[in-house]
Amino acid sequence: MVEGIIIKGIGGFYYVKTNNGIYECRARGVFREDNITPLIGDKVKIRVNDLDKTGYVEEVMERKTELIRPPVANITQAVVVMSAKDPSLNLWLLDRFLVLSEEQNLNVVIVINKIDLDNSSFVEDIYKIYTDIGYKVILSSCKLNRGIHELKEALKDEITVFAGPSGVGKSSVLNEIQPNLKLETGEISKKTKRGRHTTRHVELIELEIGGYVLDTPGFSSLELDFIKREEEVQYYFKEIRKYSDGCKFNSCLHFKEPNCEVKNQVESENISRERYKNYLNFLEEVKRHNRRY
Incomplete structure (x- = not known):
């Protein structure tokens, strides 16, 4: 069997990247019987047909981490992206993302994007609050090309989930880090001041510098029901x-x-x-x- 990592899952098919390329796989029925669902990021063993690059997922290896939303496995760090404006920085939502990341023992990087739109001291105040706590905070702007190199270094050789509400510029930042990604970007609704979803499915994206990023659909809420007491x-x-x-x-x-x-x-x-x-x-x-x- 061949070992690989699931980088995408659509309509019951799992796309597994191996040293010999990408295989389109289905999961064995035994997974349903055992109530196991393969996840993006899972390291798996597959039985392959090299003639048409298809195969079957035979084994899901032990997971180091598992997120519920988005449903992904083996993430090593989280980059929580918020924006200074359009949409405005939501500290309640930021702290919810941080709680989820802390629960999974993930390394966390906070990115405050679109700082070119902020003329106040608000962003600097937020920067101080979260760096004093112990989080790494990167102030970024695609227009000013600020913070991009610093974020690129933080992503190197990691498997990173990009989290944050729609419209904060997650896809735009990733396009700056690796232009050939050509991820679709969205604009802010003038009526609601909220972002439109541009990422349609969950997919691991391989970086030229090493590592993977997961550009996820935007979120507006996260449940805390994993906290029992x-x-x-x-x-x-x-x-x-x-x-x-x-x-x-x-x-x-x-x-x-x-x-x-x-x-x-x-x-x-x-x-x-x-x-x-x-x-x-x-x-x-x-x-x-x-x-x-």
Whole structure:
């Protein structure tokens, strides 16, 4: 059998890249019986027919990571792309992407794109908040050719999922990194100020510098139902995790409890009030979900 990686899946066919080229494969029926669905990014073993470059997926190897939305496997890092304007930077959504990435133990790079449209200090303020937490933040602009080289270095030899809402410029940035990709780009709706979806399916794209990127359909929401207990929410916020040992109570949720070091750090502005507000929103969301189920 031949080993390869699934780079695309459409209509029940899986396209597997191997050292001998790409094979169009179907999955064996046993996967359905075992409730296994091959995913983009899966490393697999296939039985091939070299005459017509077709084959069957015989084995899905153990996954290192698995994302639910988009459904992909073995990603090594996430690049979360937001835009300074058109659409405006949504910190609530950014933090949701970060929580999901933290849950999967992915290395995270935050890209704030379209900085040429921002004339305020807002982007610099956001840059400071997230770099102080410990995230790598890249400020980019395709028009100014800023941040492209830095992002290119971050992508080298990684398997990277590009995440972010529609219209922030994910495809445009990737086209700047590797012009021959010729990914379709979309414009912002003047009426809704939101982006139109341009990426129609999930596909691993091989980079000339080494590695793969996954340009995914845009998202507007992400479920947090993988968080089963309220006290787990804080684990996905690096700065809250950092200060939580200073709280009087080990079970502190950093909400209404007395002698809470996290709340003290918010008051001292060592923790962003916006991030703390998002933490409380996510905490309440998990509480509501638990009450329903």
